[in-house]
Amino acid sequence: MHTLALFDDEAPLPDQPLGPQAVVLRAFARPQVDALLPCIDAIAAVSPFRRMVTPGGFTMSVALTNCGALGWTTDRRGYRYAAVDPLTGRPWPAMPELLSRLAQDAAEAAGFVGFRPDACLVNRYEPGARLTLHQDKDEQDYGAPIVSVSLGMAARFLFGGLERAQPTQKVALQHGDVVVWGGSDRLRYHGVMPLQGDAHPLLGLQRINLTFRQAG
Template sequence: MQPDLFADTRSRIDLGPGAVLLGGFALAEAEALIGEIPALAAVSGFRHMETRSGGRLSVAMFNCGETGWVSDRRGYRYQAIDPRTDRPWPAIPPRFLALAAGAAAQAGYPGFVPDACLVNRYDAETKLSLHQDMDERDHSAPIVSVSLGQAATFLWGGLSRSDRPRRHRVLHADVVVWGEPSRMVFHGVDSVERGTHPLTGPCRYNLTFRKAR
């Protein structure tokens, strides 16, 4: 396991070509970012989406933005309408957009303007298996992933599912950014640590920004 990453923008780990973990990058905005989540969830609430096989994703989630990622028996895709409400997803808050653009620029991707933000809520020991973000039409844009609340073990693999992943402990306000040539790297979350964070309680929130269209 990697040593703890102090909540400090001076902490930076290069994960691979075009990929970086920015320790504490979102610290100044973290409380305000978390404060936006209840209002967004009131429009499109957290839900455990269905998988192709009829199972249920363990991570609770919803989207904001012009389009949102959904999963059901029909498969994985992006769509502009929330299937639960039959209404558009809530807009990405300006504070979210500014943080995503700033982190992308810090990682070497200036001008990043996401059109989708997936808001994930992890409970203690919730896992997300290794996967690639491949449902987006635009694979030239980076992905920006913001961790808020409880610490978790982030898995960073390779371009093949069989590649052994490295484990990085991500803390509150850490941001991971990756793009070409690491855009299709397999990644996941092994576990969320038990405990109580002063801003999120026992949960970890993750904001994942993408250019999907």
Template sequence: MMDLFEKLEPTEPVSEMLAEGAMLLRGEALAFDGELLAAVEDITGRSPFRHLVTPGGYPMSVAMTNCGAVGWVSDRTGYRYDPEDPLHGRAWPPMPDCFRALAAQAAARAGYPNFAPDACLVNRYVPGARLTLHQDRNERDFASPIVSVSLGLPATFQFGGLKRNDPVKRYALRHGDVAVWGGPSRLRFHGVSELKAGDHPLLGAVRINLTFRHAR
């Protein structure tokens, strides 16, 4: 298997168009990865990872936490953004500067200048965890894009259409890759296939995903 820290081959595109308004930026986060992982450790020290429960009462296989002005949460009452961490009733950790810088840089490269996220969902995957196809539609408006950063173990990103039963394309995500989708693709269904076992040099048997949104 290719070392996840090897440089992309010159023949491999730096970016891939997923659909109109959607782009995959290969290696975009590599220059930030040390800062990002240190920031994740700080965030989870204040608001630990937890397995949220869906409105139907099922625990999610992916562990989650948040940073920023609001955080995405789920429980038996539904999905929503909340300014307080329900674990302790205090504000979520502030969004680190390196998070904002990477999110803005990636969004601009994908054609969305001046992106200013106010929420970042931090997901932790271990082998066997997955995220079923869904739309990000709990935000107040859909004018801003979604910026999704992959760190750690490789994963398979599923990117579908505007209807749940539309055809789904699959893309390999490596450490440092960033996916951005907005505009006509903002409400496309997307997900992550079941994570396969592996050992990443920095994170071991873990994948971390940072999902930036403008929620309010």
């Protein structure tokens, strides 16, 4: 695990195991935030944030976009990965090297060597937005981990079991935290409780989440 990191005006916090092969790397992304934010702006300038519709006809409360060779998308036809942004009709923006390297380094710090993400889902949460419990099962295989980077407002992450009805852990995620899960924990149910709380000094009333996967 990586060296303990400092939060703003807080004592050092250790990494937090969530399961045999799942961990919160506290403040892992914090040193790179100043470079990450322009990358996110550049991605959104090509493929804007949008609120997609689920197969059940519900409009998601979270706005999203993607970068990488593949992008996650949803509509009434189902959940899937696609090489082309359905909003623009063009390929998703390429994944910046900075983002790819961050994901690889976080995966390695959590014990997953050789992670090569080809998809980065960028979610934007505003107050009240949430993500219901779900499994990440749209990828072609489950051998690679999931790497999830939190920026902006604090969030309450739900990390459950392999069945939806199993109990969930409620994990506070702060600006710069990175959650990595794979192996025996790869198909654990997870979600985000409705966003609430104070504005972040840098990002205001929003939380940005970067979720890296090997999808293809």
